[in-house]
Amino acid sequence: VQLVESGGGLVQPGGSLRLSCAASGFAFSNYYMSWYRQAPGRERELVAGIASAGSSTNYADSVKGRFTISRDNAKNTVFLQMNSLKPEDTAVYYCNARRTRFSSGSYWGQGTQVTVSA
Numbered sequence: 001v002q003l004v005e006s007g008g009g010l011v012q013p014g015g016s017l018r019l020s021c022a023a024s025g026f027a028f029s030n031y032y033m034s035w036y037r038q039a040p041g042r043e044r045e046l047v048a049g050i051a052s053a054g055s056s057t058n059y060a061d062s063v064k065g066r067f068t069i070s071r072d073n074a075k076n077t078v079f080l081q082m083n084s085l086k087p088e089d090t091a092v093y094y095c096n097a098r099r100t101r102f103s104s105g106s107y108w109g110q111g112t113q114v115t116v117s118a
Contacts, residue, residue, distance in 0.1 A: 008112030021095030
């Protein structure tokens, strides 16, 4: 199983980034996919999740209206479009795959750094 994130970087406040997570080694289209983030000195937190068919999504209150999660099951890829970025969005962003939204076991990617700074 592999989850490979990409698209992170340095962006100014108010800017945008699009993260991608390429998955392999499991039945991607059957899995619930999520993005988490972890800032220095803080616990890892859920950012957004999307059901296997893309029919439903959920977001942390802190990113609602600014971030959009989507997936392309034909390409085994999940995306996180991040707009109106704020310095407090600075964190390492991780891709997560689990069989259902509330499954205990899951797979993790290695993370991609997002830094929002002027």
